[in-house]
Each structure stands twice: as C-alpha cells, then as structure tokens.
Amino acid sequence: MESLNKYYGFPMLVLALLFLSRAVPSCADISATKRFRFNVEWKKVTRLCHTKQLLTVNGKYPGPTITVNEGDNVEIKVTNTIAKNTTIHWHGIRQYRTGWADGPAYVTQCPIRGGQSYTYKFSVADQRGTLLWHAHFAWQRASVYGAFIIYPRMPYPFKSPIQAEIPIIFGEWWNRDVDAVEDGMKTGRGPDSSDAYTINGFPGPLHTCSAKDTLIQTVEPGRSYMLRIINAALNDELFFAVAKHTFTVVEIDAVYTKPFTTPAIMIAPGQTTTVLLTANQVPDSSGLFAMAARPYLTSVFPFNNSTTIGFLRYKNKGTGKIKTNLNTWNLQLYNLPGMEDTPFATKFANNLRSLASSQYPCNVPKTIDKRVVVAISLNLQDCPENETCTGYNGKKFYASMNNQSFVRPSLSILESHYKNLTTGVFTSDFPERPPNYFDFTGVNPVTENMNTEFGTKLLVVPFGTNIEIVLQDTGFLNVENHPIHVHGHNFFIVGRGFGNFNEAKDPKKYNLVDPPERNTVAVPSGGWAAIRIKADNPGVWFIHCHLEEHTSWGLAMAFIVKNGPGPEQGLLPPPQNLPAC
Secondary structure, eight states, X not given: OHHHHHHHSSOHHHHHHHHXXXXXXXXXXXXXXXXXXXXXXXXXXXXXXXXXEEEEETTBSSOOOEEEETTOEEEEEEEEOSSSOBOEEEETOOOTTOGGGSOOBTTTBOOBOTTOEEEEEEXXXXXOEEEEEEEOSTTGGGTOEEEEXXXXXXXXXXXXXXXXXXXXXXXXXXXXXXXXXXXXXXXSOOOOOOSEEEETTBOOTTSTTOTTSOOEEEEOTTOEEEEEEEEOXXXXXXXXXXXXXXXXXXXXXXXXXXXXXXXXXXXXXXXXXXXXXXXXXXXXXXXXXXXXXEEOOOOSSOXXXXXXXXXXXXXXXXXXXXXXXXXXXXXXGGTOOOTTOHHHHHHHHHHOOBOOOSSSOOOOOSSOSEEEEEEEEEEXXXXXXXXXXXXXXXXXXXXXXXXXXXXXXXXXXXXXXXXXXXXXXXXXXXXXXXXXXXXTTTSOSOOXXXXXXXXXXXXXXXXXXXXXXXXXXXXXXXXXXXXXXXXXXXXXXXXXXXXXXXTTTGGGGOOOSSOOEESEEEEOTTEEEEEEEEEOSOEEEEEEEXXXXXXXXXXXXXXXXXXXXXXXSSOOOOOTTOOOO
C-alpha cells in the first residue's frame, strides 16, 4: 500500500472514495472545469541498483493520476523546467475540434521549449473509463506517463459490488539514459531492450536488488475490485495475470464491453483494459498472490524476456512476506500465457465485443465511402555515403506504411494546415494502396533494399467520411504484432485475420453488430485488421505504431479531416499560447 501511495501522490483510500462518490456525479459536477498543473522535471530515481536522473511530472514515477467526470472541461498547464523540448498527449481523448491540445510534436503542435508553459484545454464529452496520458516527444514516454480516469455520469452497466479500484500501469526501465538508447538508433540499428518491466514503477523481486521495489496491494477477502490496467511500456505487448484468480473484462480503451471471464489478458502499448477481480481464493502462509506480466513475443529483434511481478496481499491472512526462494513462485501458477502464445492472444481479442446496449449503442458504420489498404513494413535501406551503419548487413532499419516512411516536418502540420501554409511542410497524396500486391506475410523475411520513400504524405478526407482502413502486416524482416493508434477518433475493429487480406471474401465475415471499439488496435502478427472510422473530427490526426522504436523508424502517417458545413463542425482557432517552432 505504501508503495502505491508514494508513487501516485494520493492514498488508495482517497482513490476508493473518489470512485464511490463520482460513479454518479451530482448535477453540480456536470460540465465543471477541472484544472491541473504538470511540471516536467528531473528527479533522481533508483531501480535495479542503478540511480539516475529520470524525467518525471511533478517528481512522480509514474506521473500523477488525472481524475475527471464525464462532461468536464479540462485545463492542464504543463511547465517545462528542463532544457529539452517536450509535449504531452492525452491518449484516447477524442479532442473534438481541439486538435491543438492533442500533443504529438510537430503534428498538432510545436514542442514546449525549456522554461516555457502551455495549457492544454479540452473536454471529455461522451467518454468514460480508463485512459492514459504520456509524453509525445522523442522517447520521453519511457518515464513520463500516468493514468487518466473519467468517471461516468450514469451507474456502471455491470452488476458487481466493488470495494475499490486499483490502477495497474506497466512500464519499462532502462539502467542507461533513455536518450542514449534512442540516439544509438541513429546508426541504423535496433535499440537496446529495457532491463526490466515495471508495475506502477516497480520491477519486482525477480530482478536484482529489487525486493524493496515491489508493489504489494492489500485486498479484503471476499471483496471485489476494479483493476484499471494500462500498458505504458515503450516497445512491448504484455500478458498479465493474477495467480489463481480470474478477471471479468468490462471495458477497453474507455468503452464498455460485453463482460467475459478470462484467466489473463493481452494488452498492447497504448491500450487500457478494465477488469473486475474478486479476492475469493485460499492463500498460503504468506497471504500473497503474484500479479505477473511478461512480453508477448512476436519479433526476432532483441527483446526483454523478463517477468515482472507484484502481489495481492489478503488482509489479515498470512505473514505478508515475500518468499526468500523465488523459484517457489512457480511461473506456471500465474495463469500466465507463454511468451509466444498467439492462440491465447487471438482468443482474447476475439472475445472482445462492444456492449451495444440501448444506453451505449455500437455506432459502427454499416457502409463505407472509402477503403484504404495500408501495408505495415519494417524495412532495410542502403547506408548513405559517408556514414557508418550498424543495422543488418551494414544497412539501416526503417519502417513504413505503403512504402512511405513518415518524416516529421520542422513546423506543426496542424498549424500549417489551418493557415494554408502547406508548401514544403506536407503533401496530400498518401497512397491509398500498397505500391505492389503480393504475398505480404509469406515474403522472404530479409530483403536487401526495400527502396522506402521518405516524406510527409497525408490522407485528406471530407468531414463525415466513413472510412475503412485495412492494416496489413508484412513479412519484411519479420512478421510482428503492431499496436496502431489513431488520434482524434475511436474506431471499430470489424475484422481480423491471418495471412493476406482478401478484399472479395473477408468483408463478408465482418462483425457489424457489436465489434470492439478502441483507439489502439493490435494488428495480428502475420495478419491484418480492418477498422472503421467516422471521420467527423476536423483537424490533423496522427496514426502510428505505439512501439516507439517503430515510430522512430517512420511507421506512421497522418490524415486531415476537413471542416464540415455546420457552425459546430469546424476546427477551433489555435489558443494564444500555442508554442512556436
């Protein structure tokens, strides 16, 4: 309990009271303005016997939890106290007409310079549940992240007496400076893998000198709890389970689901999953049950294959002491899938369904105006002259969508679009199909040179367009699960599959009744996912892989939604304190 209190900035008792009092806010709470202050600052933090200056918000790691009510207006003043640039992204917030507050550097804003501040202003209308916030500049997301909780106006649509809620945030820890890890990629090689995964900032006792850096959460036997699970890890999808317990999934990415039980979950970076857990098992003499997370491995690149654990402690049951011989925490008892358990990841994804009730309808577009097929690739490029490259065979690693590797301009794309200053910033000709069709997932995994094109090509659509995007994984270098995040919109995952998307056959098998609604989709390794979006939010919106190494290599694009005809269908003017490039 002390560990969670220390790093979240308020006691779990207060969080429980917030939960109980805000589940059905009073009329006075509706449309209130909630204000927060974020100071981006350095703080000395020790993990794995390594002490280093870590970038934090308000000196907390993870950062402070934001709690608001559905319908609130939100103002968050971010002050950058460090010498480097920064931005903050409110991941999953729709940002209707307020793209200036979305956060990705050089896409919707210029960075906040050292010594300067920027106030993000937006509303959380018609959204409820668990989201996250994180830095969106370089690799700062490695330590600058936290929970964003929106309490609903109406009672929860599932029946369960909930004692309290417990935030579970996964991250990664590098003993090295993360900037140095990112800089090491400039020669074209892959990044060093992290040294540990973390739960609420703690690596757990399976790691060197980390017994004291272990999350222990006390629960009362027989009571039920809401776990708000967030994957803020930089580069890894994760499996998570609690020994001998089952979860009931009730929400994903701040959207209610049809409840179902599962022994574990798979959660990709940028995704959130809210589950119910009942403390109904018989503990051993310690009174502890391990909470464990480890990677879902779909890549041949070097990766962190460690497991991080925290513990649920049954109150007044057992000693509460972690066993000296950690091998007695048999990993097979964690209900935890193996690192290459694609069948479990597939089954879990297939079980996710929108609630689709009269109160929370599933507004999936039944017809589409446009289908865009996007081939997701990891690429090799010849080493430029007068450079030394340390990637495969002396080449450079890059990544692309439809053979376009995204380059962030030196100006904000949104500001350039708003002011019609597009020349030299971006073009509006993102290819809507791959340049060539072939067996994408069966291709030779090592290709000499893929002739990737570099630039800032955007897709432009009219307001209100029903667009379907088919995200097709490829076998270049290797097949891999890619978590693709869409800014400014939720979408519906109407279809998934392995192999190559078949435009004549696969749409006939789409789920257009209760498909899951998300903001981040884990595209199956060696497969495809079809998502449908109603493009009704004017502005410029980033679409990118939430594996930071892939975004660094250019696995990204952006799309523009034009203003609509109505007075409430246009992008709002930029705020006066918008940072300048």
